[in-house]
Amino acid sequence: MQTDTNQAISGAVDNTHGQATGAVSGGIAATAPGQLRVIKRNGTVVAFEESKISVAITKAFLAVEGGTAAASSRIHETVAKLTDQVAATFRRRMPSGxxxxxxxxxxxxxxxxxxxxEHKIARDYVIYREEQARKRAAKASLSQETQAAASAINVVQADGSRAPLDLDRLHTIVSExxxxxxxxxxxDILDEALKNLYDGVTADELSTSLVITARTMIEQEPNYSFVAARLLSDSLRAEALSFLGVAETATQGDMEHxxxxxxxAYIARGIELELLAPELASxxxxxxxxxxxxxRDLQFTYLGLQTLYDRYFIHSAETRFELPQIFFMRVAxxxxxxxxxxxxxxxxFYKLLxxxxxxxxxxxxxxxxTLRPQLSSCYLTTVPDDLHGIYGAIQDNAMLSKFAGGLGNDWTPVxxxxxYIKGTNGKSQGIVPFLKVVNDTAVAVNQGGKRKGAxxxxxxxxxxxxxxxxxxxKNTGDDRRRTHDMNTANWIPDLFMKRVFNGEDWTLFSPSDVPDLHDLYGRAFEQRYQQYEAMTRSGEITLFKTVKAENLWRKMLGMLFETGHPWMTFxxxxxxxxxxxxxxxxxxxNLCTEITLNTNADxxxxxxxxxxxxxxxxxxxxxxxxxxxxxxxxxxxMLDNVIDINYYSVDSARNSNFKHRPVGxxxxxxxxxxxxxxxxxxxxQAVTFADRSMEAISYYAIEASSELAAERGTYSSYQGSLWSQGIFPIDSIQKLIEERGADYIQVNQEQTLDWANLRAQVLRQGMRNSNVMAIAPTATIANITGVSQSIEPTYQNLYVKSNLSGEFTVVNPYxxxxxxxxxxxxxxxxNDLKYFDGSVQAIDRVPADLKAIYATAFEVEPRWLVDSASRRQKWIDQAQSLNLYINNANGKKLDITYRMAWYSGLKTTYYLRSLAATGTEKSTIETGALNAVSSDTATPAPVPAACSLDDPDCEACQ
Known part of the structure; x- marks a missing residue:
């Protein structure tokens, strides 16, 4: 109600004394001797009238308290008293007029x-006066030429009618x-925007001009990103509110009511259009x-709000009729x-979101x-070794992808x-031809048209x-044996890494000959694997291949550097x-390497x-x-609720989710x-903070799940789990050390919180969820909230970001x-930041302490990324999407970095990002072209890029 209150008081007081009584000559009202007069802001003088002040204050009270019978008596008495006080003050000061x-x-x-x-009314009144003062100052600062040009502009409305440019409303929107x-x-915004207008400009073009003007200023001042978002909100409000029949236009202040x-109106229309669940009406x-x-609309950066508008708001016939706070309430x-x-x-839930x-x-x-609430993020499947099962798994991929889920497929059993194929007395073509089908299915079923299948x-x-x-x-070779659109990942046993470290041989098998290796790990895997190797020497197994483990490791690293795949997971x-x-x-x-859950044929x-x-x-x-x-x-x-509400397109996914209730x-x-x-x-310090912050999240997440178990019951497979034995993620590190061998792992095991008390609580109450933590890439939701993605270091301090919503100038506000x-x-x-690709390291006048703090991703040694990830991993019951940035990457650096990742106890890694294969887009002020891409971008190395710096696949999880 703030806008109503403010306008009722300030506006009414202004207008009250805008009506002179008597003749006006030279701007001075002819008034009787001894009468009080009022000087307006434009210099004219009018008579003072108590009744007008009374009306104005009454409107203010009505705006706040409403016009109920109970309130009317108090309002009348209070207003009369306040009016008398104001008038008496001036008469006392000026008894002769x-x-x-x-x-x-x-x-x-x-x-x-x-x-x-009456503090509520007074507070709103003060805020409004300040806003009005800013608007007057902005209007006064416009050049006379600009104001004259604006007066000649007519705007074409949506219905085709023409109306004079409403400069006062522009001031209001820009001021807000x-x-x-x-x-x-x-x-500056108004002056520049008005220069780009012309007689006959459309209402949409007018809004766009304001937004673009603010966008061009972002690299000079990051706060213009908030300005651009707020200007964008004006057109969003007009689109949504008019569609809902609530209002044709609205200022941010109007949204108070x-x-x-x-x-x-939104809920009713959404249900009518069969876009929202009817239950929301109850x-x-x-x-x-x-x-x-x-x-809270004011929190958005331009990138965040544009992303919401383009990709998240519910729409009908391309008309978005959600607004930010309604969007969050719909989700809640x-x-x-x-x-x-x-x-x-x-x-x-709404307040948190x-x-x-x-x-x-x-x-x-x-x-x-919505009518089909597919809320889960990712799905993991195991593909069985039979034709019916293989194509059933591909069909499952299609159904899961259709409703927006990232997929991880285990192909090891095939x-x-x-x-040998017994049914046909023939020989298998292996997994590659099937993976080609999987690749094409991901392209064909593009998550309901909202984003690429992944x-x-x-x-x-x-x-x-x-x-x-x-x-x-690879981009070379037989294209029938290539998958250019899907991702791949190595699932690496510890025994292989030990043989790499020790320079030993490694044996390759067909799973049809060694079927139990798929389900074995730790010492049990090592013992059985060695037995199978002995069987190759005795002739019991004839289909195998022996290679140097180090040579295969080098090939894996080489392909990772060249193509960005397969990722390394352990x-x-x-x-x-x-x-x-x-x-x-x-x-x-899963697709983004942070989920580690059991899978099988069922x-x-x-x-x-x-x-x-x-x-x-x-x-x-x-x-x-x-x-x-x-x-x-x-x-x-909220995460636990997802499990019960979620729409499951595949029964085996529903059964698994209800049985174990994992969240991340x-x-x-x-x-x-x-x-x-x-x-x-x-x-x-950063490594320590990674440790302490993740410890706290882990502690509170486990505590919360245990509290839910006390309220709702434990998940059905709880008995026998590590939780039921009082073994938490921090405790399970010891089991890994024992099975792998202390010579092959080094992990910090320090802890600071009262874990003994929490163990006792879990043993007493149980857990609601089999798994509670996983760090996803957060590619898109980080854009929405205006923060850095996940656990990523800053890519550059000034650059142009490209995604499915367009190109956006990003400058580091810190x-x-x-x-x-x-x-x-x-x-x-x-200009220096643009020249040096967003780096401050070569800018002499930047102090050394700031150079250290604002080092970009490729300027941070990879060991710091791995050390921080290792400290987090000890607290996490699943994994984390860890991208590794390596400057001037070569075989030796990759070898050291990925060995270190395994040695530090990490479960998974994600993309390798190599500076040698990365180019940077540069934005410019001087040319006047928004986010123009300079021709002097960094020249890529001959090697293909390891990955896109804004890979849309990342968004399949978040």
Whole structure:
């Protein structure tokens, strides 16, 4: 109600004294001797009228308290008293009459409201006066030429009619967009935008001009990203509210009351169009509407809001009729639909999501509250070794991908090239021809048209087809044996790594000859594998191949560098540390390498993801544990609800999810959290923070799941799990050390929280979820919330980001602030950053401490990435999507880095990013072209790029 209140007071007081009584000559009203007069802001003088002040204050009270009979009596008495006080003050000061400035009257009204205890009205009144003052200043700063040009412009409306350009409304919109932001100029935006307008401009073009103007200023001042988002909001409001029949246009201030009206209209229209679940209408929409917080629209950066608009908002015939707070409430309602106190839970979930303290994964945001709520993020399958099973698995891929899920397929059971087929008395063509079909299926079924289909195939390193498998992404060779669109990953047993370290031989088998290796790990795998090797020497197994382990390792690294695939993931730590090893085996990870769940012919593993926004939990004292605990408690509840609400397109996925109830709570914004504490990524402090922050998340996530178990019951396969034995992720490290051997692993096992007490609680109450943690890439939800992705270091401090929503200038706001504080941020610094591809290392005037803090991804030694990941991994019951950045990559660097990853106890790694194969787009101010790509981009090395820096596949998980 803030806008109504403000306009009622300030606007009415202004207008009241805009009506002179008597003749006007030379701007001076002819008034009787001794009469009070009012000087308006334009210099004219009018008579003072008490009744007008009374009307204005009454409107203000009605705007806040409504016009109920109960309120009317109090309002009438209070207004009469306040009006008398204001008038008496001026008559006392000027008993013989005189002139009063309009600002003096408003000051006195404000003071009287405060003295009367009407703080709500007074507060809104003060805010409004400040906004109006800013708008007047901005309008006054426009050149006369610009104002004259604006007066000649007519705008073509959506219905084809023409209307004069409403300069006052433009001032309002731009003023609102700049509120609370430092170093942004309303006048500059208006002046520049108006230069690009012409008579006959459309309303859409007018909005676009404002947005583009703000976008061009982002690299000078990061706060213009917020300005651009707020200007974009104006056109979003017009599109959605007009479609819903709520209003044709609205300012941000208007949303104080329009959001509450828009929510029920949105629910009704969405159900009518068969886009929303009818159950949403049974919520208390009036209560939920009152809970919406319009000011949270102001949190978005331009990239975040544009991403939401392009890819998440529900639409009909290309008209988006969601708005940000309605979007978050729709997701919250969808997640609370089966709660007992669902209105209260919906508000709780909404407040968490809209605060950006936590964000659900992309499938949940897409589909919560819709007719088909496919909310889970990723699916893991094992492909059986028979034709019916193989094509059944491909069909499962298609159905799961259709409704927006990332896929991880375990292909190890399928017999190798040359293996005997009893049914036909022939020989197998191996896995490669089938993977070609999988690749084409992923392309054909593109997640409901919302984003690319995404699948990753996993193969154990002893499989006889492994050498062809690692070459699947090559751009040369027989294209019928290439998969250019899907991902691949090595599933590596510890024994292979030991043989690499020791320079020993390695034997490749067809799984049809060694079927139990697939389900074995640790010492049991080593013993059985050696028995099979003995059988090759005795002649019992004839289809095999012996290679040097180090040579195969080099080939794996070479293909990883050349093509970005296959990724390196490690079978034994995934299984030896799995809480669910009593009921199955982890045969692969998922598309993004953070999920480690059991799969078999009857169970498709499902994981449900969401991420804590870590920098939102940093204050002056570091990590705010109390706030983090509250966030995690609500987040785990939301994730657990996903399992029951989720739409399952494949029965085996439903059965698995209900049986084990795994969830994956992760984090994002790790780099931002370091910036907020002035910690360099490449430092012992950062490694310690990675350890402590993940310990806290782990502790609170386990605690939350145990609390849910007390409320809702344990998951059905709980008995026999590591949880039921009091063995937590931090404890399972010891089992990995014992099975692998202490000479092959080094992991920090320090802990700081009261884990003994939590173990006792879990033993007493159980766990609601078999798995509770996994760190996903968060590629898109990090964009929405305006923070760095996942656990990634900053790519560059200034660059152009390209994704499915377009191109966006990205500048590091933390760096800009620190440079401003030292008087170093100027146009020269912007140009230097562009010249040096977003790096500060070669800029002499940047101090050494800032160079350390703002080192970019390729300037941080890989060992720091691995060390931090190792500290996190000890607390996580699943895994983490760990990208490795290697500057001037070569075989030796890759060898050392990936050996170190295995030696440090990591379960998985994700993309290899190599600077030698990466080019950078540069934006420019001088040319006037938004996000123009310079022709002097970094020249790629002859080797193909290891990966895209904004790979859309990452978004399949988040």
């Amino acid at each position: 005189g002139t009063i400035h309009i600002e003096d009257i408003q000051d006195q009204v404000e003071l009287s409201l405060m003295r009367a205890g 967009a700049c509120v609370g932001l430092d170093d942004v100029s309303e006048a 329009l959001y509450a009206r828009a929510l029920p 919520f208390d929409l009036e209560k939920l509407g009152r809970a919406l917080l319009p000011e 309602m969808g997640l609370a639909v089966e709660e007992t106190a669902r209105d209260d839970r919906a508000i709780e 809209s605060s950006f303290d936590y964000m659900s994964s992309t499938p949940t945001l897409f589909n919560a509250g 017999r190798a090239l040359g293996a 699948v990753c195939a996993y193969l154990e390193t002893w499989h006889l087809d492994i050498e062809e498998f690692v070459e699947l992404r 079978k034994d730590p995934c299984n030896l540390r799995s809480p669910q090893q009593h009921v199955g085996v982890v045969h692969s990870s 169970e498709i593993a499902v994981c449900n993801l969401g991420s804590v926004n870590l920098p939102q939990h940093i204050d002056d004292n570091g990590l705010n544990l109390e706030k983090l605990r509250n966030t995690v408690r609500t987040a785990v509840r 709570l992760g984090l994002m914004g790790f780099q931002d959290a370091l910036y907020r504490q002035h910690i360099a990524y490449g430092s012992d 760096l800009v602030k620190d440079l401003k504080d030292r008087g170093l941020w100027d146009g020269v610094m912007v």
